[in-house]
Amino acid sequence: MEITLRELCEMVGVSRRSIQCYEKAGLMRAQGKNKYGYLIYDEGSLERARQIHFLQELGFELKEIKSLNTLPKEAQKEGIAEKIENLRHRKKETEELIKQAERYLKEL
Amino acid sequence: MEITLRELCEMVGVSRRSIQCYEKAGLMRAQGKNKYGYLIYDEGSLERARQIHFLQELGFELKEIKSLNTLPKEAQKEGIAEKIENLRHRKKETEELIKQAERYLKEL
DNA sequence: TTGCTCCTCACGTCACGTGAGGTGGC
DNA sequence: TTGCTCCTCACGTCACGTGAGGTGGC
Numbered sequence: 230m231e232i233t234l235r236e237l238c239e240m241v242g243v244s245r246r247s248i249q250c251y252e253k254a255g256l257m258r259a260q261g262k263n264k265y266g267y268l269i270y271d272e273g274s275l276e277r278a279r280q281i282h283f284l285q286e287l288g289f290e291l292k293e294i295k296s297l298n299t300l301p302k303e304a305q306k307e308g309i310a311e312k313i314e315n316l317r318h319r320k321k322e323t324e325e326l327i328k329q330a331e332r333y334l335k336e337l
Numbered sequence: 338m339e340i341t342l343r344e345l346c347e348m349v350g351v352s353r354r355s356i357q358c359y360e361k362a363g364l365m366r367a368q369g370k371n372k373y374g375y376l377i378y379d380e381g382s383l384e385r386a387r388q389i390h391f392l393q394e395l396g397f398e399l400k401e402i403k404s405l406n407t408l409p410k411e412a413q414k415e416g417i418a419e420k421i422e423n424l425r426h427r428k429k430e431t432e433e434l435i436k437q438a439e440r441y442l443k444e445l
Numbered sequence: 446t447t448g449c450t451c452c453t454c455a456c457g458t459c460a461c462g463t464g465a466g467g468t469g470g471c
Numbered sequence: 472t473t474g475c476t477c478c479t480c481a482c483g484t485c486a487c488g489t490g491a492g493g494t495g496g497c
Contacts, residue, residue, distance in 0.1 A: 234477085246461050249479095254460095265469065267477060287438055290459075306445055313438045320431045323424055330395055330421045337414055342451085354487050357453095362486095373495065375451060398485075 232275060234259070234268040241278045251281050254291040287312040340383060342367070342376040349386045359389050362399040395420040 238245055252258050257277045259268040270278075284294045289312065297305055346353055360366050365385045367376040378386075392402050397420065405413055 244461075246463085250460060262478090265477075283437070283441070285460090286434055292459095302445065306442060309438060309442050309445070313435060313442070316431055316435050316438065320428060320435070323428045323431065326394055327421060327424050327428070329391070330417060330424065333391070334414060334417050334421070337410065337417070352487075354489085358486060370452090373451075393486090400485095 230272055231263065232270045232272070233263075234270065237270045237275060237278060240275060241282055243278070243282055247282075248278065250291065251278065255295055256281050256291065288315055338380055339371065340378045340380070341371075342378065345378045345383060345386060348383060349390055351386070351390055355390075356386065358399065359386065363403055364389050364399065396423055 232240070234245060234248065238248060241248075248257075257274055260271050260274065261269055263269050281291075281294055284297070285291070287309065289297065289308075293308075297308060300308070340348070342353055342356065346356060349356075356365075365382055368379050368382065369377055371377050389399075389402055392405070393399070395417065397405065397416075401416075405416060408416070
């Protein structure tokens with residue numbers, strides 16, 4: 230299946246500039262161009278782009294995602310488990326912040 | 338009370354560079370320098386720095402914080418209420434992300 | 446003189462946003 | 472030719488991080 234850059238962006242939910250950054254970071258690349266010169270991707274790219282975006286949301290930087298692939302499975306799992314801990318921490322901080330903000334709002 | 342930049346940073350929990358950014362954004366400034374040429378702040382600055390940091394955590398950019406002061410009280414409250422909504426949204430997203438990440442970890 | 450802490454620039458970082466300038470088919 | 476969508480740079484943005492180069496008292 231041929232997917233254009235525009236379609237890829239819509240399916241993944243990121244901007245063209247983001248995909249460009251993924252490619253510059255060496256995380257993925259276009260399969261080529263179609264006869265009109267449009268950048269073309271396949272379903273593998275789609276899955277890869279989704280994964281990159283997901284790992285980014287977990288808190289990985291692009292270069293961390295790059296090196297993550299070279300690690301043994303166990304180390305990868307540890308890395309992700311660590312990010313999950315960070316997310317739990319962030320969740321608690323966010324809850325605290327909401328409470329503080331509500332108090333601040335009342336006192337204003 | 339005279340507070341040095343270093344002390345201010347420790348009390349607020351931000352870096353010198355952050356205070357420098359607050360000052361460049363026109364949000365606060367040092368009271369002057371002591372006889373050794375050290376930047377000196379007072380308790381007003383301390384409270385201001387804490388407030389800036391708090392509003393930043395709520396999601397305000399420095400220039401938004403700058404303009405926030407010029408707004409009438411009601412508009413300020415609206416702005417903060419909006420940020421609280423964003424935080425609630427972020428909390429939910431974080432919760433979703435944690436669940437997804439846990440599933441991802443199992444399947445790995 | 447050495448060592449310490451402070452100062453003021455100013456370039457670097459990260460992941461994009463936002464044009465600029467150009468191409469190709471209708 | 473006009474209008475549309477796409478392309479590839481490349482500067483700008485945000486809130487700092489991280490030195491560089493200099494000062495002043497002990």
